[in-house]
Amino acid sequence: xxxxxxxxxxxxxxxxxxxxxxxxRDILTTMNPVDIAAIFEEIQNEKMPVLxxxxxxxxxxxxxxxxxxETQEFLIHSLSDTELKEVLDDMFxxxxxxxxxxxxxxxxxxxxxxxxxxxxxxxxxxxxxPEDSAGSIMTTxxxxxxxxMTAEEAIKRIRRTGVDKETIYxxxxxxxxxxxRGIITIKDLLLAEDDTKVCxxxxxxxxxxxxxxxxxxxxxxxxKYDFLALPVVDQENRLVGIVxxxxxxxxxxxEATEDIQKMAAITPNTDTPYLKIGIFDTWxxxxxxxxxxxxxxxxxxxxxxxxxxxxxxxxxxxAFIPMLxxxxxxxxxQSSVTIIRALSLNEIQFKDILKVIWKEIRVACLCGVxxxxxxxxxxxxxxxxxxGNVAVTVPVAIIVCLTLAITVVVxxxxxxxxxxxxxxxxxxxxxxxxxxxxxxxxxVSLAVYFMIATNILGx
Amino acid sequence: xxxxxxxxxxxxxxxxxxxxxxxxRDILTTMNPVDIAAIFEEIQNEKMPVLxxxxxxxxxxxxxxxxxxETQEFLIHSLSDTELKEVLDDMFxxxxxxxxxxxxxxxxxxxxxxxxxxxxxxxxxxxxxPEDSAGSIMTTxxxxxxxxMTAEEAIKRIRRTGVDKETIYxxxxxxxxxxxRGIITIKDLLLAEDDTKVCxxxxxxxxxxxxxxxxxxxxxxxxKYDFLALPVVDQENRLVGIVxxxxxxxxxxxEATEDIQKMAAITPNTDTPYLKIGIFDTWxxxxxxxxxxxxxxxxxxxxxxxxxxxxxxxxxxxAFIPMLxxxxxxxxxQSSVTIIRALSLNEIQFKDILKVIWKEIRVACLCGVxxxxxxxxxxxxxxxxxxGNVAVTVPVAIIVCLTLAITVVVxxxxxxxxxxxxxxxxxxxxxxxxxxxxxxxxxVSLAVYFMIATNILGx
Numbered sequence: 037x038x039x040x041x042x043x044x045x046x047x048x049x050x051x052x053x054x055x056x057x058x059x060x061r062d063i064l065t066t067m068n069p070v071d072i073a074a075i076f077e078e079i080q081n082e083k084m085p086v087l088x089x090x091x092x093x094x095x096x097x098x099x100x101x102x103x104x105x106e107t108q109e110f111l112i113h114s115l116s117d118t119e120l121k122e123v124l125d126d127m128f129x130x131x132x133x134x135x136x137x138x139x140x141x142x143x144x145x146x147x148x149x150x151x152x153x154x155x156x157x158x159x160x161x162x163x164x165x166p167e168d169s170a171g172s173i174m175t176t177x178x179x180x181x182x183x184x185m186t187a188e189e190a191i192k193r194i195r196r197t198g199v200d201k202e203t204i205y206x207x208x209x210x211x212x213x214x215x216x217r218g219i220i221t222i223k224d225l226l227l228a229e230d231d232t233k234v235c236x237x238x239x240x241x242x243x244x245x246x247x248x249x250x251x252x253x254x255x256x257x258x259x260k261y262d263f264l265a266l267p268v269v270d271q272e273n274r275l276v277g278i279v280x281x282x283x284x285x286x287x288x289x290x291e292a293t294e295d296i297q298k299m300a301a302i303t304p305n306t307d308t309p310y311l312k313i314g315i316f317d318t319w320x321x322x323x324x325x326x327x328x329x330x331x332x333x334x335x336x337x338x339x340x341x342x343x344x345x346x347x348x349x350x351x352x353x354x355a356f357i358p359m360l361x362x363x364x365x366x367x368x369x370q371s372s373v374t375i376i377r378a379l380s381l382n383e384i385q386f387k388d389i390l391k392v393i394w395k396e397i398r399v400a401c402l403c404g405v406x407x408x409x410x411x412x413x414x415x416x417x418x419x420x421x422x423x424g425n426v427a428v429t430v431p432v433a434i435i436v437c438l439t440l441a442i443t444v445v446v447x448x449x450x451x452x453x454x455x456x457x458x459x460x461x462x463x464x465x466x467x468x469x470x471x472x473x474x475x476x477x478x479x480v481s482l483a484v485y486f487m488i489a490t491n492i493l494g495x
Numbered sequence: 496x497x498x499x500x501x502x503x504x505x506x507x508x509x510x511x512x513x514x515x516x517x518x519x520r521d522i523l524t525t526m527n528p529v530d531i532a533a534i535f536e537e538i539q540n541e542k543m544p545v546l547x548x549x550x551x552x553x554x555x556x557x558x559x560x561x562x563x564x565e566t567q568e569f570l571i572h573s574l575s576d577t578e579l580k581e582v583l584d585d586m587f588x589x590x591x592x593x594x595x596x597x598x599x600x601x602x603x604x605x606x607x608x609x610x611x612x613x614x615x616x617x618x619x620x621x622x623x624x625p626e627d628s629a630g631s632i633m634t635t636x637x638x639x640x641x642x643x644m645t646a647e648e649a650i651k652r653i654r655r656t657g658v659d660k661e662t663i664y665x666x667x668x669x670x671x672x673x674x675x676r677g678i679i680t681i682k683d684l685l686l687a688e689d690d691t692k693v694c695x696x697x698x699x700x701x702x703x704x705x706x707x708x709x710x711x712x713x714x715x716x717x718x719k720y721d722f723l724a725l726p727v728v729d730q731e732n733r734l735v736g737i738v739x740x741x742x743x744x745x746x747x748x749x750e751a752t753e754d755i756q757k758m759a760a761i762t763p764n765t766d767t768p769y770l771k772i773g774i775f776d777t778w779x780x781x782x783x784x785x786x787x788x789x790x791x792x793x794x795x796x797x798x799x800x801x802x803x804x805x806x807x808x809x810x811x812x813x814a815f816i817p818m819l820x821x822x823x824x825x826x827x828x829q830s831s832v833t834i835i836r837a838l839s840l841n842e843i844q845f846k847d848i849l850k851v852i853w854k855e856i857r858v859a860c861l862c863g864v865x866x867x868x869x870x871x872x873x874x875x876x877x878x879x880x881x882x883g884n885v886a887v888t889v890p891v892a893i894i895v896c897l898t899l900a901i902t903v904v905v906x907x908x909x910x911x912x913x914x915x916x917x918x919x920x921x922x923x924x925x926x927x928x929x930x931x932x933x934x935x936x937x938x939v940s941l942a943v944y945f946m947i948a949t950n951i952l953g954x
Binding site for chain 2 (some may be wrong): 194198228253282296310315337352354359366372378388398399406419425474475478482
C-alpha cells in the first residue's frame with residue numbers, strides 16, 4: 037500500500053512537470069482524499085496550487101482536511117478568497133477549528149473573513165473550549181429531530197438537511213428549549229412504519245457528556261458502548277454538539293502514545309510526528325526527566341559509598357551489581373507497566389489494591405525462586421568453573437541469590453503499589469513506570485545486598 | 496459513572512433477594528446493555544437466570560454479547576434450548592464466533608445445534624480463519640446491492656433486509672458473481688433522486704482487504720481513511736464480509752496493549768483482564784524474559800571482573816556505576832520507545848534511518864552536555880563538599896562525566912537503530928525497548944568507564 041503511494045508520487049510529479057493536466061485529473065479522480073493529501077505533503081512547492089485546482093470539487097475539501105498544517109498553510113496562501121471560501125464551506129466546523137488552532141494569526145483572520153457569519157459564531161464558540169475537553173473536539177453539525185415528528189417526516193428532514201451534517205446515522209431528538217430528549221438511529225427510522233412517531237421509537241436513556249468532559253473519558257464511553265457518536269450538552273442540558281467516533285479513535289491513539297511516552301520518562305508530545313519535531317523540542321521533552329533520575333541516583337551512590345570498606349575487601353561483589361540492578365528494574369517494570377495499562381483500561385480500581393498486591397507477591401515468589409535457582413547454577417558453573425574466578429565462592433553465590441529473591445519481591449510490590457497510589461492521588465500513573473521504579477528498586481536492592489553480605493561474610 | 500453502576504448493583508441484588516421482580520424489570524428497561532452486562536458479571540450466581548428472564552427481549556441478546564465468557568457460559572447452562580435459540584438469532588454472527596472460540600466443546604455443540612443451518616455454515620466458515628486475520632473478525636451480515644438498482648429500490652431493499660445487518664450505513668455493490676464493484680452510503684442514497692441508478696452514484700475506488708489480511712493492518716486502514724466499515728474479499732475478489740469500526744477499535748487497543756507489554760519484557764496476553772489471569776500464567780508471561788535478561792547481564796559482570804584490580808585500588812569508582820547504568824538505560828529507552836511508537840504509527844519507515852540517527856545524535860549531544868555539566872557540579876558540590884568524600888577528586892569527576900556523555904550518545908544511537916533493524920528484519924520492534932537496550936548499554940558504558948578510568952588514573 038505504502039509502496040503504491042510512493043511510486044504514484046513520482047508519476048504525479050513527472051506528469052506535473054510535463055504539464056499533463058488531463059492525465060493528472062484522471063488519476064486524481066480515482067484516488068482517495070487521504071492518499072491525495074499524502075501526495076500534496078510530499079510535493080509541497082509552487083506547483084501545488086496547480087495540482088489542487090485539478091481536483092474534483094467535492095474531493096478538494098476532503099483532501100485539504102487530511103493534509104498536515106504546514107501544507108494547508110502553504111496552500112491557503114496561494115488560494116484566492118473565492119477558492120478558500122469554497123473549501124471552508126465544504127469542511128465540517130470541527131475540522132475548521134482544528135486547523136485554525138495551528139495557524140498563524142493572519143491566516144486565521146483570512147479564514148474567519150471567508151466564513152459565513154453563522155459559521156464564524158460557531159467557530160468562535162468552539163475555539164473557547166479548553167484543550168482536551170469534549171467541547172474542543174465536538175462538531176455542531178448534527179441532525180436534530182422533534183419528538184412529535186413521524187418517521188416519514190423525520191426522513192424527509194434528513195434528506196433535506198443531511199448533506200451538511202457530519203453524521204446522519206444517529207439523530208438527536210430535542211424539544212423547543214433544545215433540551216436533549218432522546219436519540220434515534222436512521223436504521224430505526226427506515227425500518228419503522230411511515231406514521232410512527234419519533235417519540236415512540238426513540239431511546240430515552242441517553243448517555244451524554246458535557247462540553248467540559250475530558251476527551252479521554254469521551255473516547256472511553258464511545259468505546260465502551262460501541263457508539264458512532266456521543267451527544268454533548270451544556271451546563272443547562274441543552275444539546276450543543278456531538279463527538280463522532282473518528283475523532284474518538286484519534287483521541288484513543290493519542291492517549292496510548294502519551295502513556296507510552298510517559299512510561300519512558302518523556303514529556304508527551306503527540307501533536308507532531310517524530311521527524312517534524314525540532315531537536316530542541318525533542319531535547320526539552322527528554323532532559324528534565326533524565327536530570328531528575330540522574331540526581332536521584334545519588335542515593336544509590338551513597339549506599340555504595342557507605343559500604344566501601346566491605347567492597348574493598350571483597351571486590352567480587354561489585355561484579356554482580358549490574359545483574360541485581362537490572363533484574364530488579366525489569367521485574368518492577370513488568371508489574372508497574374501491567375498495572376498502569378490495567379488502570380487505563382479500567383480493568384482495576386484502587387479498591388482492588390489488596391488483590392493486586394497479593395497476586396503480585398505470589399507471582400514474585402515464583403519469579404524469585406526461578407531466578408535465584410538459575411542464578412545460583414549460573415554463578416557456580418559459569419563464573420566459578422568456566423571463567424575460573426576463585427573469588428566466587430558458595431557464600432558469595434548465596435548472598436547474590438538471596439538478594440535477588442528479596443529484590444524481586446520488593447520490586448514487584450513497589451511496581452504495583454506506586455501506580456495505584458499515583459492514580460488514587462490524581463496523578464497520572466504512567467509516570468510511575470520503568471525509570472522511577474528502577475531508581476527506587478536499585479537503592480533497595482543495593483542496601484539489601486550489602487547488609488546480607490556484611491552479615492554472611494562478616495566484613 | 497463507575498460509582499453509579501456500583502451502587503445500582505447493590506440495589507439490584509437486594510431487589511432480587513426480595514423478589515421485587517416488577518421493580519427490577521422497570522430498572523432494567525432504563526439501562527444500557529453494557530451496564531446490564533457489568534451487573535451480571537458481578538452477581539454471577541443461581542439468581543442470574545431469573546434476572547435474565549426479566550430483561551426486555553431485545554435488550555437480552557445485546558446484554559448477553561457484552562458479558563465476559565465466564566458469565567456467558569454460566570448463563571448458557573441455565574437457559575432452555577428455546578431461550579438459547581432466541582439469543583443466538585438476535586446476535587451478530589461475528590459475536591457468536593467470538594463467543595464460541597472461548598467456550599468448552601459441549602457448550603459449542605449446544606450453540607451450533609440451536610443455530611439455523613445457514614448460520615451454522617457461516618459460523619464454521621468464520622471459525623476456520625487464522626487468529627488475527629481479517630476473516631476472523633469480520634461479519635458476513637451486510638447489505639449487498641446490485642449496480643442497476645435505483646436509489647428507491649435500494650432503500651426499499653435496505654428497509655426489508657436491514658434489521659439483521661450489523662451496519663446499514665455503508666452498502667456494498669456486487670455483481671451476479673459476487674465481485675465487489677463499489678460502495679455507497681445510505682446518506683448518498685437518501686440524498687439522491689429516487690430514480691438515480693446505484694452504479695451512477697457508487698464509489699468505485701473501493702479499498703478492501705482479503706480474509707487473510709492481518710487485523711492490525713485492517714484497523715490501520717479503517718483509522719487512516721475514517722471508515723465505518725471495510726469490505727473483505729476472498730482470493731477471487733468475491734465479497735465475503737465487512738469489518739466494522741467497533742471491532743477495529745478493539746484491535747487498536749489490543750495492539751497498543753501488546754506493544755506496551757512487549758516494551759516491558761512481558762509476553763503479551765491481551766485476551767484476559769489483569770485480575771482474571773492466573774498467577775502461573777502471569778509468571779509464564781514474565782519469567783522467560785527475566786531469565787534471558789539476567790543471563791545477558793553476565794557480560795556486564797565479566798567487564799567488571801576484568802577491571803577488578805583497577806576497582807580495588809579506586810573503590811570510589813563503584814559508587815558511580817548505578818548512576819551511569821541508569822542514565823544510559825533511561826536515555827536509550829527514550830529513543831527506542833519513541834522510535835517503536837513512530838514505527839507503529841507509520842510516521843517513519845526504514846528508509847528514514849539516516850535522518851533518525853542524525854536527529855538522535857544531535858539530541859544526544861545536547862542531552863550529553865547538559866547531563867555531564869550537571870553531574871560534574873553535583874559530584875563536586877554534593878559528593879565531595881557536602882558529603883565530604885575526599886576520594887572524589889576532579890579526575891574522578893572528569894572520568895564520570897566523560898563516560899556519561901559518551902554513554903548518552905551511544906545509548907541514543909543503539910536505542911534508535913535496534914528497533915528500526917528489528918522492523919526491517921520482520922521482527923516486532925517493540926521487543927527492542929527498555930530492557931534489551933538497558934542490558935546492551937550497561938555493558939558499553941561500563942567498558943567505556945573502565946577504559947577511561949585506567950587511562951586517566953593510570954590504574
